[in-house]
Amino acid sequence: xxxxxDVAREAGLTVGTxxxxxxxRGYISDKAREKVxxxxxxxxYQPNEVARSLSKSSSNTIGLIVPxxxxxxxxxxxxxxxxxxxxxxxxxxxxxxxxxxxxEKEYIDICTSNKVAGIILCSGTVPVEVFDKIGIPVVTIExxxxxxxxxxxxxxxxxxxxxxxxxxxxxxxxxxxVGNIGGVFMPADMRTEGFREVCEREHVPFEELLTxxxxxxxxxxxxxxEKALLKYPKTDGLFVNSDVIAxxxxxTCRKLHISVPEQLKVIGFDDVFLATLTxxxxxxxxxxxxxxxxxxxxLMHDSVSGKVVPKRTVLPVRLVxxxxx
Amino acid sequence: xxxxxDVAREAGLTVGTxxxxxxxRGYISDKAREKVxxxxxxxxYQPNEVARSLSKSSSNTIGLIVPxxxxxxxxxxxxxxxxxxxxxxxxxxxxxxxxxxxxEKEYIDICTSNKVAGIILCSGTVPVEVFDKIGIPVVTIExxxxxxxxxxxxxxxxxxxxxxxxxxxxxxxxxxxVGNIGGVFMPADMRTEGFREVCEREHVPFEELLTxxxxxxxxxxxxxxEKALLKYPKTDGLFVNSDVIAxxxxxTCRKLHISVPEQLKVIGFDDVFLATLTxxxxxxxxxxxxxxxxxxxxLMHDSVSGKVVPKRTVLPVRLVxxxxx
DNA sequence: TTTAATATGTCAACCGGTTAACATATTTTT
DNA sequence: AAAAATATGTTAACCGGTTGACATATTAAA
Numbered sequence: 222x223x224x225x226x227d228v229a230r231e232a233g234l235t236v237g238t239x240x241x242x243x244x245x246r247g248y249i250s251d252k253a254r255e256k257v258x259x260x261x262x263x264x265x266y267q268p269n270e271v272a273r274s275l276s277k278s279s280s281n282t283i284g285l286i287v288p289x290x291x292x293x294x295x296x297x298x299x300x301x302x303x304x305x306x307x308x309x310x311x312x313x314x315x316x317x318x319x320x321x322x323x324x325e326k327e328y329i330d331i332c333t334s335n336k337v338a339g340i341i342l343c344s345g346t347v348p349v350e351v352f353d354k355i356g357i358p359v360v361t362i363e364x365x366x367x368x369x370x371x372x373x374x375x376x377x378x379x380x381x382x383x384x385x386x387x388x389x390x391x392x393x394x395x396x397x398x399v400g401n402i403g404g405v406f407m408p409a410d411m412r413t414e415g416f417r418e419v420c421e422r423e424h425v426p427f428e429e430l431l432t433x434x435x436x437x438x439x440x441x442x443x444x445x446x447e448k449a450l451l452k453y454p455k456t457d458g459l460f461v462n463s464d465v466i467a468x469x470x471x472x473t474c475r476k477l478h479i480s481v482p483e484q485l486k487v488i489g490f491d492d493v494f495l496a497t498l499t500x501x502x503x504x505x506x507x508x509x510x511x512x513x514x515x516x517x518x519x520l521m522h523d524s525v526s527g528k529v530v531p532k533r534t535v536l537p538v539r540l541v542x543x544x545x546x
Numbered sequence: 547x548x549x550x551x552d553v554a555r556e557a558g559l560t561v562g563t564x565x566x567x568x569x570x571r572g573y574i575s576d577k578a579r580e581k582v583x584x585x586x587x588x589x590x591y592q593p594n595e596v597a598r599s600l601s602k603s604s605s606n607t608i609g610l611i612v613p614x615x616x617x618x619x620x621x622x623x624x625x626x627x628x629x630x631x632x633x634x635x636x637x638x639x640x641x642x643x644x645x646x647x648x649x650e651k652e653y654i655d656i657c658t659s660n661k662v663a664g665i666i667l668c669s670g671t672v673p674v675e676v677f678d679k680i681g682i683p684v685v686t687i688e689x690x691x692x693x694x695x696x697x698x699x700x701x702x703x704x705x706x707x708x709x710x711x712x713x714x715x716x717x718x719x720x721x722x723x724v725g726n727i728g729g730v731f732m733p734a735d736m737r738t739e740g741f742r743e744v745c746e747r748e749h750v751p752f753e754e755l756l757t758x759x760x761x762x763x764x765x766x767x768x769x770x771x772e773k774a775l776l777k778y779p780k781t782d783g784l785f786v787n788s789d790v791i792a793x794x795x796x797x798t799c800r801k802l803h804i805s806v807p808e809q810l811k812v813i814g815f816d817d818v819f820l821a822t823l824t825x826x827x828x829x830x831x832x833x834x835x836x837x838x839x840x841x842x843x844x845l846m847h848d849s850v851s852g853k854v855v856p857k858r859t860v861l862p863v864r865l866v867x868x869x870x871x
Numbered sequence: 872t873t874t875a876a877t878a879t880g881t882c883a884a885c886c887g888g889t890t891a892a893c894a895t896a897t898t899t900t901t
Numbered sequence: 902a903a904a905a906a907t908a909t910g911t912t913a914a915c916c917g918g919t920t921g922a923c924a925t926a927t928t929a930a931a
Binding site: 334495 | 638765
């Protein structure tokens with residue numbers, strides 16, 4: 222593998238000049254540039270990014286920590302972020318915390334050991350303090366850390382509001398909400414708030430089922446939903462915290478001979494690809510995942526460049542009506 | 547950030563000894579080990595993996611090149627590989643070629659520039675020769691490169707056989723197969739072979755629709771399926787190359803008022819999570835994705851360690867019968 | 872013509888860990 | 902007591918690119 226020195230020798234220049242060409246630093250003549258380009262081409266020169274990272278003590282890799290890969294929502298996030306990263310010349314070091322604190326911590330260490338330029342965090346098992354001293358930019362998506370890091374989220378509360386209003390407008394009078402609960406506060410918890418507020422304002426009775434999502438890895442929520450529907454048999458409107466759960470709800474309803482949307486109306490969250498593949502297709506709260514990823518990566522880029530970035534960016538959600546309402 | 551030198555000073559030893567402890571090289575006493583451990587703990591020492599990679603000219607990162615992230619099949623592959631990599635102390639550099647040759651080539655360069663230990667390749671747009679001189683192990687999944695690299699695949703031909711046999715056993719007499727076609731030969735092409743052989747042997751008429759999957763990114767196959775069903779209205783048995791297409795087929799059938807499985811039986815491929823979330827649930831050919839990922843990462847590990855590895859590993863598939871047949 | 876801007880060379884330290892050669896000291900074995 | 906094994910120190914080169922200080926040469930502007 223050819224090195225910078227080889228290129229310099231081939232071009233009849235010195236490493237200093239070649240490095241200047243590569244990094245666009247100082248004065249360089251067109252002639253020099255051409256000679257360097259020719260030499261690089263001839264030797265099939267590929268800069269050693271590892272050496273570069275070492276001398277700069279920072280790479281152009283971004284650590285992406287998610288709690289889950291095998292989940293449509295995070296899959297979309299990952300896909301979009303990878304694209305945005307690529308556009309900006311960053312690489313993605315993929316880290317799956319599996320929602321386990323130990324693993325998340327370990328991955329944070331791995332990221333810093335590997336001198337990533339920054340971390341995009343979608344996982345939320347680790348307390349804020351851990352991030353205080355890592356010394357690199359952290360941008361969160363749907364995970365609010367109240368310590369000055371840039372956070373990108375959707376208007377979760379509004380999502381809960383839209384869902385409740387829609388169900389009530391559809392004539393539902395016995396609502397049920399399946400939401401999250403965990404050790405750490407998550408923006409998604411606000412969905413419950415919004416939902417609750419509307420129900421109380423409209424005097425519509427509702428139940429809340431807050432789960433710890435133990436089934437995080439397997440994504441099997443069928444049993445949980447079945448128990449909930451049997452426990453609250455009068456339920457005629459259901460708002461769940463993800464399309465995956467909503468899709469499994471439809472399967473459960475089929476099993477229990479509950480017709481959707483006639484007997485039970487269902488609203489999911491996320492609006493991922495899956496929402497159009499169920500029968501009936503899912504009515505859901507649309508998260509602008511593409512935009513969230515785009516903004517997150519822009520924030521990361523700006524942070525890495527030393528710019529001041531907004532602490533919190535909240536994007537709008539909207540109700541996408543399909544066939545379950 | 548503390549360095550090796552700091553640790554050595556703190557432990558009252560020299561870098562040589564500390565490095566020996568870290569890499570388990572040469573003679574080390576328990577006392578020295580303890581002192582080093584204590585010093586590392588006290589200074590919160592994290593080895594600089596970049597420096598390590600530079601001096602070893604190889605990192606413990608594996609480049610993972612997929613043609614698609616936003617696709618359930620690759621999502622599963624990625625998820626499993628990430629897990630296996632983690633278990634073995636490797637990191638994943640995620641590369642999405644988007645099925646574009648230029649991007650795939652660029653990502654291969656990025657991988658070598660970053661001195662990855664090896665590449666796991668699930669993408670297939672680049673001709674074999676490109677891999678001949680990159681000098682690091684390459685393991686492929688569902689992508690056979692006939693140049694001595696380790697390949698992991700499922701028994702695609704058998705998948706086609708099972709699908710055809712099942713459809714015929716169900717009484718279908720007008721079969722249709724939607725498969726892939728591309729510039730480069732892919733193992734998935736063998737599904738068509740198997741399917742064709744059975745149909746010919748059993749004298750059951752069949753049509754083949756081989757697409758280039760232009761919709762690779764958007765994953766919208768609805769129109770294609772609709773046109774196919776309108777072009778071959780007598781079709782009563784359909785075998786498609788992925789569960790995603792199968793799921794969209796069900797939506798199309800609903801639109802065209804074709805009842806599944808009564809009027810049309812459908813068999814997908816992959817057996818991803820999605821297959822259980824459609825209505826009716828998908829009968830499909832199960833790929834042992836977990837095992838494939840496990841084996842692929844083992845092969846990678848062995849290759850990196852300089853071992854001789856089997857050139858080709860073919861895993862069995864099986865028909866999972868659900869509700870579309 | 873003098874000054875200033877542009878362009879490149881030279882040299883060397885640096886990023887942080889790896890590794891090999893060689894010396895030396897302490898233990899253990901023969 | 903001598904030989905061998907174990908343990909650590911010293912030193913320095915190396916991985917490959919970055920960067921800054923300083924010198925020098927060529928052009929261009931004043």
